[in-house]
Amino acid sequence: MRQIGAIYNNSGKRRAEIVSAFAAQSGYKDDSVSADELLTIAQRNRSIVSLYRTEQDEDGEETGEDVTRDDSWNYAEILWNGIQAKTVTAAFEQLSYKEQWYLEKRNAICMTCGRVSPLSTQSTFEDLAVDFEGTTASGAERFYRRTLDKLRRKLLESGVIHTVTLKQTERRKKEKIAAAVYLYQADNDGEWDKLRLDFENGMAEIVKLADWDTVKSNIFAKTAIRFVQGLPETRLLKSVVVPFEMERLDLI
Structure with a gap:
């Protein structure tokens, strides 16, 4: 999975070409669907971790x-990798201004124009705490995670x-x-x-x-x-x- 993901991101070739080459190379010659499936999962794995920062290391x-972050993808793919942008945007717009601001700053994205900035421009929780006075870095982190969960619940309710x-x-x-x-x-x-x-x-x-x-x-x-x-x-x-x-x- 990591192999096909790396090939896709480094080659610049079309998806069909990558799937065909990987299928021949790795023994999926008679099962290109399986190779395509692996690429889909590899891409999704790259997008999930960047947004859901509730994870811990080993x-x-x-x-x-x-x-796993790939800053060349559009914001819909960064958020949910393939789910309709209109539905994601509709759920996002139900959040408060502060909640929207936290998500955009922490993930270095703009939900209005679809811009995905380099990860180096990402706001730290310390930055967020300074911008919204009256909270600490840990408080900003807790608020961010609650906001992620709120967005997730709204998308679950939509059936998307x-x-x-x-x-x-x-x-x-x-x-x-x-x-x-x-x-x-x-x-x-x-x-x-x-x-x-x-x-x-x-x-x-x-x-x-x-x-x-x-x-x-x-x-x-x-x-x-x-x-x-x-x-x-x-x-x-x-x-x-x-x-x-x-x-x-x-x-x-």
């Missing part, structure tokens, strides 16, 4: 490093997106992280259940389906598994919210 410390929330509960480490256990929740509602991932053997197990997960396709569990498996090996998230479009992945 040492349990929050990190501002973003190894679904989300799977992940929390790491166990981890086994040798020279590298060998395995991990995650709890996952579908659409921010219902009971959590468990996923086991074995990174050494590339295996994953759905211990039990969470409430509201689909019985046949297990869409929430499989989206969660593919997201975690697609992360850089050096950084395994403690917690994250993963938005996705049901129609894109419901055939998995």
Whole structure:
């Protein structure tokens, strides 16, 4: 997944050319759909982490490093990667001015013109605290995360997106992280259940389906598994919210 994502971002070629080349190179010759699917997931993984900064690194410390941001994409792709911009904008406009301002400044985007600025122009939580007097950096961070969750709920209500929330509960480490256990929740509602991932053997197990997960396709569990498996090996998230479009992945 990381390989096809890197090829796509560095080559400058059209998507169809990349899928065809990767399929031939990696053994997907008779299954170009699988190669295309991998590219879709790789692109989505790059966009999710940049917005949802609720994640923690493998040492349990929050990190501002973003190894997945691609500033050449438009704002709809940065936010939800492919979901209709009009719907995202409509949900965004329901937020207060302060909430909108926090999202734009923290993510270095402009929802009015669609501009995505370099990550170096991103406002820190200290910057946000100074601009809105009467709060601290930690207070600004809490407000930002509440705003993200509010936007997510509005998009869930619109039916445009679904989300799977992940929390790491166990981890086994040798020279590298060998395995991990995650709890996952579908659409921010219902009971959590468990996923086991074995990174050494590339295996994953759905211990039990969470409430509201689909019985046949297990869409929430499989989206969660593919997201975690697609992360850089050096950084395994403690917690994250993963938005996705049901129609894109419901055939998995």
